[in-house]
Amino acid sequence: ALVWRFVLTTGTGSIFGFLVARQAYQSALLAPLFIVLSFGWGLAVFLVVQAAMFAWNERRLPPEVERRVARLLGIFIAASLYLVAVYHVTNLYFARQQDFVSFILLSGGIYPLLFWGGYVIVGSVVPLLLLFHPRLIGQRATLAAAVLAILGAFAWLFVFIIGGQAFPLEIFPGHEVSSTFADGVVDRYAPSLPEFLLGVGGLGAAFLLTVVGVRVFDFLPQDDLAAAKP
Known part of the structure; x- marks a missing residue:
């Protein structure tokens, strides 16, 4: 199952990585990024479903298992946040990518709001505080962190998929192209x-x-x- 998880998520990340026409993608980092994201988000969904099923059947995990799972979720969330940061910092090294990075992180309207507010703060920073702060550690904190991580996942996916395609497509890099059909216009969705x-x-x-x-x-x-x- 673990090997298949690696194969499946590597394939998904590679599909985006091979899309060289889109500035949002075309990166070898997307394959390992998708692997780590799948671990974190998959564990978060598992914890939410498990909590619902255990409450329904009046069961509970041993406290030591709960603590280990909470730490594991925190590690996955931190690793995901780190790789997302590396992905954007790497794009800043390329002059042709700087406009896109600025669009996603600063000037893109709803997309920077979802990225910083939805993924970074709600989906990463707050869950890490809930999972590792000594006064907040517990079953409820772990469940809340898992729910927030899932919300952050939806925010990141919206920014990555929709925002990446909303940014104007550069058809001929290094050349100026003009037409009568919405040149340089950011698509709305x-x-x-x-x-x-x-x-x-x-x-x-x-x-x-x-x-x-x-x-x-x-x-x-x-x-x-x-x-x-x-």
Whole structure:
């Protein structure tokens, strides 16, 4: 499963990395970045679903397991934030990328707001405080950090995918090209109702399958540590 996780997320990151026409992508860092992001976001989703299922079935993880999982989530979030920073700093070294970096981080309207407020603060800094501050460590703090990490994930994906395609496309690098069709105009995008329902429906279907699986097959992890104690 771990090997397949590496293969799958490497392929996803490489797809974006090979899109040389878009200044937002075309980077070899995207493959390892997607791997680390998938670990952090996947663990966050797992913790939220596990908390819901355990509350439903009146179960709870041993405290030592909760602490280890919380630290692991914090490590993944910190590593993801670091690689995202390296990705943007690396782009600043290339003169042709500076306009795009400025657009995403400073002057792009909703995109800098989602990046700094949604991903950096809500999705990374606050969860790290909840997971590592001595006075905040606990089950509720871990669950809150996981929820915030998921919200930050959606913010980053919106900035990366939508913002990366909204930035004007440079068709012929190093040359000036003019036409009568919206040269240099930043595209605007707002999800339509069918698109929104499609996304929510996918999440709902996944959660429904999980609920049915828990009830039919009873595959929730058992508290073997507690059962082994005399």
